[in-house]
Amino acid sequence: MPTTLSYTLVITGAPWASQAPQTALNVAQELINANHRIDRVFLYGEGIHLASALSTPPSDEKHWPRAWSEFLTEHSIPAVACVASALRRGLVDEAEQARYELPASNLRAPFEIAGLGEWVEGSIQSDRVLYFHGSA
Amino acid sequence: MSTLIVVDQAPYGSWTGREALDMTLSLAAFDQPAALLFTGAGVNWLRTGQAPEHVGQKSAEKNLSAAPIFGVEELLACSESCQRYGLDDANMIGGINQVASTAETMNRYHQVVFAG
């Protein structure tokens, strides 16, 4: 009887600058197919761009932020963009927009903004932690 | 279960090294055993006398020197890379343990992590 393992997935490569979101999504789908649990997806560094609500690729290209948000929502998987990585790169939620009096917010649901503590927690609690980096 | 964070990218030209340092300090803040290994171009983080304000950035020198106080177990550097970049005791920040084999060093840790 195969065991269910728990995974934390960390994405540090941005969509359209790397394959990280694509490779990670394919792996994530197979993890679900194999009955494993994804504890959390954590976006760090350039990976935070995957959580943008404003990405607008051409209609004949894969829409990575949307594909990810649909996958996360369908399987109720918590997803976090690291606050330090996100803010400096211009990814903000409504709370940060208010706090810094910014003209807009652009965080795509169901992503939330939180600190590196979420990654630490994942690395403690999950059976496996996989990282998807850019390849530059 | 100890984690080794590896920095193999040079300072200031990219942010990966800073992000690696943040990960390491976070682990330490949560009382998780963590060490930092600098290798390849990454050893240049360890040079004294850095003045990144010239390029509009903050120095990591203080954070690195303070890392042991924050609970980071070890700061390690690949000796071959140090040699290559002209780093020695005279121009490196204190408290660095040089290692002859990064492979052997990595194999001492269950978790080996890159920030990017």
Place this chain on the structure above:
Amino acid sequence: MNEQHEHTPTLHILNKAPKHPRFAACLGTLGAEDVLVLSENAVLGLADQQSRLPDGCLALEADLAARGLNESFQKQAISYADLVKLTEQHSRIISW
């Protein structure tokens, strides 16, 4: 502080092209029982005359196919599902 352990069989997932410094660094840490999976740009290592890859190294089929290398390296090709299986089997995984 020294964790003494014989080398735990490790799954290495490498996505860097052959010339990237991390490619050689990864190869330098491989133990006899370790498994190496090439993904993304790293699959080019199979086509690169100058790369010295270990026997039994594997590569993601999708990345081989994307780069027109699927036919030449069918033997080493694995699916994402296969990769998931490998992550089940290895408690120590390094994503390079």
